[in-house]
Ligand SMILES: NC(=O)C1=CN([C@@H]2O[C@H](COP(=O)(O)OP(=O)(O)OC[C@H]3O[C@@H](n4cnc5c(N)ncnc54)[C@H](OP(=O)(O)O)[C@@H]3O)[C@@H](O)[C@H]2O)C=CC1
């Protein structure tokens with residue numbers, strides 16, 4: 001029986017993870033779940049899973065919550081705060097940690113899971129964008145197993161040859177990693193209408209049902225930019241060994257091209273339970289509750305190159321990765337602030353890229369050898385981005 005901690009249980013990935021786990025009660029037990037603000041869903045999850053620990057990132061405003069948890073699951077210990085998040089990520093009794101908190105808030109618990117040698121199922125791509133080198137070093141040194149849950153990276157992992165990361169690229173037979181992206185809801189919208197885009201429109205992804213932040217990132221293609229950086233760290237490749245390919249149907253989740261002309265693709269319904277089940281069961285396969293693709297219903301698969309004028313955030317991510325050091329962390333922090341301001345209707349959709357770029361221009365990438373130094377850069381970038389948002393709001 002595998003004991004699982006789910007960081008971000010109340011989110012889209014968290015809910016899908018609990019769905020897959022519930023299908024396999026003989027294989028997985030929920031050790032701990034964590035949440036931030038969604039107390040009503042969290043309470044239901046506590047009742048259903050009866051975990052040993054339930055952790056809230058911030059103390060609940062509702063003072064009855066402690067009593068409600070006790071009634072729902074008398075054996076569950078309710079804890080709050082960042083130390084508790086790290087404790088349930090590194091506890092001796094835990095085998096698997098699903099890292100599914102959104103944004104930089106997920107970094108420290110993910111690091112805790114990696115440094116204590118867990119099987120880490122990584123959805124929280126921002127952790128790798130901020131601290132890719134440090135996180136990958138922790139994984140290597142602790143003997144942790146890091147499996148990508150992000151659908152594209154999970155697809156690439158499935159398509160790559162065994163032991164890919166431990167060989168020189170030229171010996172692997174791989175010629176290119178092809179990272180697919182849908183282009184989001186505004187792939188064909190005239191550019192002069194971008195300024196009027198609302199949060200509701202931006203969160204209405206054509207294929208995937210996801211949290212608000214990643215949905216906006218998909219609309220700007222910042223998501224694909226973060227994923228480029230994520231892929232380079234995960235698979236130890238350079239940006240020149242990877243191409244971004246627009247594929248609006250999200251049926252192919254990414255591909256690997258080989259020197260002999262073969263291209264291996266991973267396909268499936270756009271349903272995150274597939275990569276989640278793959279990560280939970282790896283190296284085996286289990287039922288995820290996902291219907292197989294019916295190819296007679298898939299009418300067509302389209303591919304094209306992304307247009308960087310339409311998606312300036314994608315260009316910013318390439319520039320940040322090229323600048324290196326703390327620049328990806330700076331871009332990530334600026335983007336978290338600008339997306340939040342857009343969702344709060346403080347700034348326009350087009351301001352997201354403008355603010356991200358302005359923050360990158362105002363800061364200098366710094367070599368950071370500790371998480372604390374990276375978080376200092378993250379904080380500085382947030383302050384500058386917040387000021388810029390306030391000026392526009
Ligand atoms: N959704 C998807 O299909 C995919 C998501 N990902 C990645 O997975 C991660 C999660 O995404 P998604 O599930 O969509 O996001 P959601 O917004 O749906 O969920 C986020 C989760 O994180 C919790 N959370 C938010 N802020 C904090 C905080 N400050 N401290 C601790 N916990 C916090 C939320 O708690 P609460 O709700 O209780 O406030 C919730 O449980 C992201 O990094 C995303 O990029 C990657 C690929 C696909």
Ligand SMILES: CC(=O)[C@@H](O)[C@H](O)COP(=O)(O)O
Nearest residue numbers: 150151181182183184218223
């Ligand atoms: C499901 C998943 O992995 C998301 O990251 C998804 O890729 C978003 O879709 P885009 O391709 O539009 O960014």
Ligand SMILES: [Mn+2]
Nearest residue numbers: 150151152227
């Ligand atoms: Mn993805």
